[in-house]
Amino acid sequence: MSAALPAGDPVPPDGALPPSALGTLRRQPFGIYVHIPFCLTRCGYCDFNTYTVAELAGGVSRESYADLVGAEIRLARSVLGEASPPVSTVFFGGGTPTVLPPADLGKILAAVAAEFGLAPAAEVTAEANPETADERSLAELRGQGINRMSFGMQSAAPRVLAVLDRVHTPGRALQCVAWARAAGFAHVNLDLIYGTPGETDHDWAHTVRAALAAGPDHISAYALIVEEGTRMAARIARGELSAPDDDVMADRYLAADDMLSDGGLAWYEISNWAAGEAARCRHNLLYWTGANWWGIGPGAHSHIGGTRWWNVKHPAAYAARLAGGTSPGHAREVVTAGQRLLEQVMLRTRLVSGCPVDLLRTGGRAAARQAVEAKLADSAAYQAGRVVLTRRGRLLADAVVRDLTN
Numbered sequence: 001m002s003a004a005l006p007a008g009d010p011v012p013p014d015g016a017l018p019p020s021a022l023g024t025l026r027r028q029p030f031g032i033y034v035h036i037p038f039c040l041t042r043c044g045y046c047d048f049n050t051y052t053v054a055e056l057a058g059g060v061s062r063e064s065y066a067d068l069v070g071a072e073i074r075l076a077r078s079v080l081g082e083a084s085p086p087v088s089t090v091f092f093g094g095g096t097p098t099v100l101p102p103a104d105l106g107k108i109l110a111a112v113a114a115e116f117g118l119a120p121a122a123e124v125t126a127e128a129n130p131e132t133a134d135e136r137s138l139a140e141l142r143g144q145g146i147n148r149m150s151f152g153m154q155s156a157a158p159r160v161l162a163v164l165d166r167v168h169t170p171g172r173a174l175q176c177v178a179w180a181r182a183a184g185f186a187h188v189n190l191d192l193i194y195g196t197p198g199e200t201d202h203d204w205a206h207t208v209r210a211a212l213a214a215g216p217d218h219i220s221a222y223a224l225i226v227e228e229g230t231r232m233a234a235r236i237a238r239g240e241l242s243a244p245d246d247d248v249m250a251d252r253y254l255a256a257d258d259m260l261s262d263g264g265l266a267w268y269e270i271s272n273w274a275a276g277e278a279a280r281c282r283h284n285l286l287y288w289t290g291a292n293w294w295g296i297g298p299g300a301h302s303h304i305g306g307t308r309w310w311n312v313k314h315p316a317a318y319a320a321r322l323a324g325g326t327s328p329g330h331a332r333e334v335v336t337a338g339q340r341l342l343e344q345v346m347l348r349t350r351l352v353s354g355c356p357v358d359l360l361r362t363g364g365r366a367a368a369r370q371a372v373e374a375k376l377a378d379s380a381a382y383q384a385g386r387v388v389l390t391r392r393g394r395l396l397a398d399a400v401v402r403d404l405t406n
Contacts, residue, residue: 005299005331006310008332009333010331010332011331011332014327015078017307018305022081025085026083028291029088031087031090032076032116033293034093034297034300036093037049037298038056038062039051039129040131041165042231043166044230045226046227046230047230050095062099066105068319073115076115084116086117087118091125092126096128096129097126098128098132098137098141102143103140109144109145123147124145124147124148126146126149129151130151133179139183139184141183142183147185147186148185151176151177152191153190155196156171156211160199170210173190177214178214181215186217187218188215190211190219192211192220193222195223195248197243198242201251205255208260212265217265220273221260223249224249257273266352290344290347292305306340307332307335309331309333310329311330345359345364345401346405349389354386354388355387367400367406369382376400
């Protein structure tokens with residue numbers, strides 16, 4: 001199960017935001033994240049806020065969920081008022097959004113469009129587990145206005161999928177890419193995970209090559225993180241599985257970067273590669289550049305103009321709040337200028353565009369020079385006023401960022 005929500009200040013019953021937060025809306029892109037908290041089964045490594053049918057109670061169901069989130073969309077409109085610009089990106093995440101019928105996702109998207117309007121060429125992404133998508137459903141999703149798909153492939157090795165408790169066959173995600181292309185999706189992502197216990201160099205190389213051969217224009221590759229409280233963490237604690245090895249993780253990352261680069265995908269964020277700027281995930285770029293987004297759904301997080309808040313976690317509590325006419329916000333915080341600066345440095349340093357040297361304090365500027373000397377940051381980019389990580393710097397990004405934020 002997912003971790004407990006952080007503490008914070010109370011959210012006003014009507015969800016009202018500070019005037020200073022609303023004043024930023026017209027100056028930055030605005031996105032909507034919609035959390036779909038349902039899964040058919042629970043993967044052993046996952047600690048996201050998701051629930052199987054057996055775990056749900058309190059009158060919350062997949063059948064009623066589109067109407068439920070519609071109430072929060074209307075609340076968001078009443079809070080933001082006329083200050084909000086049209087929505088630039090919508091992202092259906094989870095959980096498994098595609099356990100809902102395509103028409104339900106379309107209904108939610110239509111509610112967003114009705115309340116806020118969609119910007120021209122708005123990016124609308126839906127995540128999908130391969131076993132919940134097929135040729136027909138993908139065509140229906142495209143017809144509902146979704147224009148970008150992201151499939152959770154994770155691995156092409158059957159034994160690795162088994163350790164991860166994934167139920168799809170190795171080739172299913174690859175078939176989903178073909179179906180998505182046939183349905184008219186110009187932008188398709190595959191998510192991969194490396195470092196799973198028992199995974200070999202051959203398994204990983206086969207996975208990356210298979211993903212490239214499927215023809216997506218975006219691939220995300222994430223190191224496995226063993227989260228406390230998950231089934232995988234318990235298996236490792238009992239000695240049934242070995243813990244991920246940092247050196248092996250580094251080798252996997254470098255291998256992926258080599259193969260993806262050779263395959264025409266360039267890194268633009270440490271864990272993300274795309275076939276040109278048009279293929280980059282614009283919604284995630286909102287997060288990485290500190291723009292504004294409203295998170296819809298139980299446990300969803302939001303950020304508007306330096307105010308962050310997060311919704312109550314369980315779908316039943318979420319539904320009860322909305323039924324009572326109050327905000328589902330669990331708690332919030334107003335981020336200080338110092339905190340925002342540190343987050344900007346941390347997130348922008350992960351991007352290929354880099355972190356402006358002007359954002360750094362005195363200690364951070366000294367650390368930037370040292371990073372260049374240690375070949376962890378690019379010399380030419382530094383001369384142009386930005387800290388851009390080299391390939392070796394990407395492997396040591398956490399350490400570099402720690403020094404830059406001094």
